[in-house]
Amino acid sequence: MNSTVRYIAFKPRNVSYYCVILLCLLTMISGGYCAYMMEVSGHIITGMNNHVAWGLPHVFAVGLIVTASGVLNGATCASVLGMEVYKPVARLSVVLASSTLLGGLTVLVLDLGRPDRLLLAFTHHNFGSIFTWNIFLYTGLLLICVVYLWMMMEKRFNRQVTTIGLAALVWRIVLTSGTGAIFGLLTGKNIIDTALMAMLFVVLSLVLGTAALVLVTILLKHWQSTQVDDELQKAFNRMQLLFLLVLGIFSIVYHLINVYARQDLYVPLFTLTGGLTTMFSVVYVLTGLLVPLGITLYLLKKPGGIYKQIASSIMSLTGGFLLLYIVIIGSQNQAKILFPGKTVLASRFGDGGFPAYVPSVWEWGVGLGGVAFSFFIFLLLIRVFALIPESQPSTVSKLI
Amino acid sequence: MTNTIKFVLLLLGLSFTWVSLSGERGPVIPQGKGEVCVADTDFMRRNHMDLLVHQGDDTVIRGLREGPFSMADCVDCHVRHDDQGKPIRIDAEGEFCSTCHEYVAVSIDCFTCHAAVPDAKEPGSAHNNDHESDKNHRHRLAEQP
Amino acid sequence: MSDLAPDPVSCMDADFEHNTKANAARRRFLQRIGVMGVSALTASSLPMNVSRGGSLLAADIGSSAASDEPVSGVSSERRWGLLIDTSKCSAGCDACVRGCHEEHGIGVSGNDHTDAQWIRKIDLEDNDSGETMSLPVMCQHCETAPCVDVCPTGASFKRADGVVLVNKHTCIGCRYCMLACPYKARSYIHEPVTDQLSRAPRGKGTVESCTLCVHRIDDGQNLQPACAVACRKDAHSAIVFGDLNNPDSEISKSIREHDAKQVRADLQLNTAVRYTGL
Numbered sequence: 024m025n026s027t028v029r030y031i032a033f034k035p036r037n038v039s040y041y042c043v044i045l046l047c048l049l050t051m052i053s054g055g056y057c058a059y060m061m062e063v064s065g066h067i068i069t070g071m072n073n074h075v076a077w078g079l080p081h082v083f084a085v086g087l088i089v090t091a092s093g094v095l096n097g098a099t100c101a102s103v104l105g106m107e108v109y110k111p112v113a114r115l116s117v118v119l120a121s122s123t124l125l126g127g128l129t130v131l132v133l134d135l136g137r138p139d140r141l142l143l144a145f146t147h148h149n150f151g152s153i154f155t156w157n158i159f160l161y162t163g164l165l166l167i168c169v170v171y172l173w174m175m176m177e178k179r180f181n182r183q184v185t186t187i188g189l190a191a192l193v194w195r196i197v198l199t200s201g202t203g204a205i206f207g208l209l210t211g212k213n214i215i216d217t218a219l220m221a222m223l224f225v226v227l228s229l230v231l232g233t234a235a236l237v238l239v240t241i242l243l244k245h246w247q248s249t250q251v252d253d254e255l256q257k258a259f260n261r262m263q264l265l266f267l268l269v270l271g272i273f274s275i276v277y278h279l280i281n282v283y284a285r286q287d288l289y290v291p292l293f294t295l296t297g298g299l300t301t302m303f304s305v306v307y308v309l310t311g312l313l314v315p316l317g318i319t320l321y322l323l324k325k326p327g328g329i330y331k332q333i334a335s336s337i338m339s340l341t342g343g344f345l346l347l348y349i350v351i352i353g354s355q356n357q358a359k360i361l362f363p364g365k366t367v368l369a370s371r372f373g374d375g376g377f378p379a380y381v382p383s384v385w386e387w388g389v390g391l392g393g394v395a396f397s398f399f400i401f402l403l404l405i406r407v408f409a410l411i412p413e414s415q416p417s418t419v420s421k422l423i
Numbered sequence: 424m425t426n427t428i429k430f431v432l433l434l435l436g437l438s439f440t441w442v443s444l445s446g447e448r449g450p451v452i453p454q455g456k457g458e459v460c461v462a463d464t465d466f467m468r469r470n471h472m473d474l475l476v477h478q479g480d481d482t483v484i485r486g487l488r489e490g491p492f493s494m495a496d497c498v499d500c501h502v503r504h505d506d507q508g509k510p511i512r513i514d515a516e517g518e519f520c521s522t523c524h525e526y527v528a529v530s531i532d533c534f535t536c537h538a539a540v541p542d543a544k545e546p547g548s549a550h551n552n553d554h555e556s557d558k559n560h561r562h563r564l565a566e567q568p
Numbered sequence: 569m570s571d572l573a574p575d576p577v578s579c580m581d582a583d584f585e586h587n588t589k590a591n592a593a594r595r596r597f598l599q600r601i602g603v604m605g606v607s608a609l610t611a612s613s614l615p616m617n618v619s620r621g622g623s624l625l626a627a628d629i630g631s632s633a634a635s636d637e638p639v640s641g642v643s644s645e646r647r648w649g650l651l652i653d654t655s656k657c658s659a660g661c662d663a664c665v666r667g668c669h670e671e672h673g674i675g676v677s678g679n680d681h682t683d684a685q686w687i688r689k690i691d692l693e694d695n696d697s698g699e700t701m702s703l704p705v706m707c708q709h710c711e712t713a714p715c716v717d718v719c720p721t722g723a724s725f726k727r728a729d730g731v732v733l734v735n736k737h738t739c740i741g742c743r744y745c746m747l748a749c750p751y752k753a754r755s756y757i758h759e760p761v762t763d764q765l766s767r768a769p770r771g772k773g774t775v776e777s778c779t780l781c782v783h784r785i786d787d788g789q790n791l792q793p794a795c796a797v798a799c800r801k802d803a804h805s806a807i808v809f810g811d812l813n814n815p816d817s818e819i820s821k822s823i824r825e826h827d828a829k830q831v832r833a834d835l836q837l838n839t840a841v842r843y844t845g846l
Binding site: 065066138151205355 | 757775
């Protein structure tokens with residue numbers, strides 16, 4: 024393997040490439056329209072209400088942000104851990120991370136009640152709030168990504184890459200823990216809940232990020248020959264296997280703790296939450312954990328199954344987003360117990376239970392628009408800057 | 424190419440000069456009630472936003488509702504009524520706030536929450552009756568000095 | 569407020585008193601300039617530009633309104649709270665809810681899950697004794713309020729007198745406080761609002777909750793919150809409002825006497841709304 028990688032701008036001429044760009048644009052436009060409708064009419068047109076205050080847009084926003092953090096792992100492996108095999112995708116990983124982060128933040132902002140007051144979030148702070156810290160963590164990671172990329176691309180600064188890579192590593196672990204803590208730190212939850220949630224998010228981010236990197240590298244290679252070889256895909260597969268295993272363990276522990284805590288009024292998230300979340304729990308365990316685990320294990324023995332790798336990655340991504348749906352929606356989708364030992368006979372506000380949350384088309388629009396926005400920015404950036412490893416005759420892969 | 428850009432810029436500059444010289448001297452703002460405002464007009468024009476923001480903080484955080492620059496008082500004085508005597512929203516087109524704000528292209532972030540017309544004062548109105556009678560009875564608390 | 573600073577105009581002609589509303593407004597302004605003058609003299613925490621503006625204006629008018637009395641406002645010497653006597657509250661009665669809606673100009677669209685729910689009635693049955701009871705639940709005005717902790721901009725805050733409020737000037741509508749509140753006391757305004765009352769500003773895209781009728785508290789006339797007034801008018805008198813910090817107040821005495829409880833006391837939020845017979 025050649026350790027010096029030449030980078031080029033990504034300018035393929037495939038029909039499918041332009042189709043994807045067009046699809047991204049259309050999804051972005053419809054997402055923008057959905058956000059506009061939510062802004063003009065208010066959240067009344069969404070499925071959200073005073074019980075489920077954070078709906079599908081938050082699932083997409085948090086999903087994208089967490090994925091961004093995980094995608095950056097590719098660069099970390101290359102520049103901090105010194106794994107040569109990841110070198111070709113180091114720049115790619117930073118660019119994909121920043122564009123995904125930007126997409127997630129856009130969705131988060133568009134779902135605010137007053138997106139026009141975004142600047143207020145930077146001028147008025149309550150540092151007692153984990154949310155405030157997250158605002159800085161998100162924007163900070165974006166800044167780190169820019170500097171990271173700059174140092175990678177500027178020869179003079181190449182030696183500083185390890186330092187900034189280390190900063191990025193620490194930063195994103197704090198970021199994902201902080202994002203998890205948003206959901207773990209709520210009143211009525213216990214300390215274990217918070218700690219577990221933070222770790223669950225860290226692992227989830229690694230699973231999501233690796234899956235996204237695998238899919239993107241395969242797609243780019245499909246469009247234009249790049250220096251992404253079998254070794255790299257094997258490495259991705261080994262990494263994903265490890266992450267999936269840890270995610271599985273955390274899921275089991277989290278579930279058990281919740282079931283145990285049920286006696287103390289806290290409702291388990293993976294069961295009994297009603298509506299889509301129950302179904303999603305089953306689907307998550309199957310498609311988000313078991314099947315991808317099986318595939319990655321199989322690929323460990325018999326590498327090179329490109330379609331299996333694609334399938335496993337798509338399933339991991341879907342499963343990860345389902346897990347986020349379960350955590351975010353499931354925790355709100357049940358009545359809070361105000362009076363232990365008493366049964367609610369009547370309440371105008373669903374204290375005894377209320378209809379399950381069903382996301383509206385507008386929320387889907389904003390969420391998918393954010394995904395499309397992320398990918399569009401990514402394609403744009405790699406078209407403008409030299410970020411893609413150029414294919415070299417000696418290392419042309421046998422994958423496709 | 425650069426010459427074309429220069430020409431376009433020159434045209435733009437000229438057009439601004441023309442607009443600024445062409446007689447229009449700013450918006451015509453409806454007159455409020457009474458003779459004078461709570462402060463000099465010039466002062467209010469420049470500072471009303473800061474005064475309102477400060478008054479807002481005073482009211483919400485410190486509970487000082489009787490400040491001089493109360494939004495409700497502004498609306499009371501500057502609101503106009505239609506032929507039927509119904510008040511017109513102060514942020515409606517051609518009314519006190521919007522004439523100027525539209526001219527300078529600054530959006531107003533007050534009346535999505537604040538009442539843009541004075542409170543209704545019909546004697547038959549249920550809530551007013553309730554409020555007034557309550558005020559008259561002044562249910563004083565025993566523990567108050 | 570009127571007794572805070574000497575009114576520089578009140579000594580003028582009597583017909584001045586009977587003049588138009590604008591003059592009344594002007595009089596109030598002059599009074600308040602006095603107040604601002606005092607605050608400028610006592611070097612209060614007013615932001616530069618406005619305190620400058622205030623003292624400048626006062627100087628222009630030549631007001632010598634400086635008074636020995638301090639500027640009033642909320643004080644941490646008091647902590648306002650409610651005591652709800654569940655034995656007096658009857659199932660099926662929602663006078664307090666209606667009273668609240670009228671006071672704050674809250675319209676009801678019919679969708680209970682998206683409408684404002686500042687105060688709601690809950691009917692309960694004890695699982696052991698089978699005893700039934702009815703009670704209103706509103707913002708519990710916690711001493712250590714989770715909604716205040718989580719708010720990113722500090723819009724959700726606790727006034728010095730213990731009233732937990734949303735400062736709608738800085739609320740960006742992120743709704744994290746709604747997730748954090750264990751009582752589900754916070755409502756989000758899902759639709760544009762047009763017919764607000766001047767005493768209760770509220771608008772789309774921000775979060776709101778029971779304000780303990782701060783506008784009445786600040787009125788200085790010792791008015792009771794609208795829910796308590798409505799309840800008394802309906803001859804229940806199940807809601808008592810008062811100062812929890814004053815051991816001799818009616819509410820403090822009743823709380824001691826009846827061993828009033830907090831909802832979900834296990835969360836240790838030290839709520840300002842207490843219930844007897846729970």
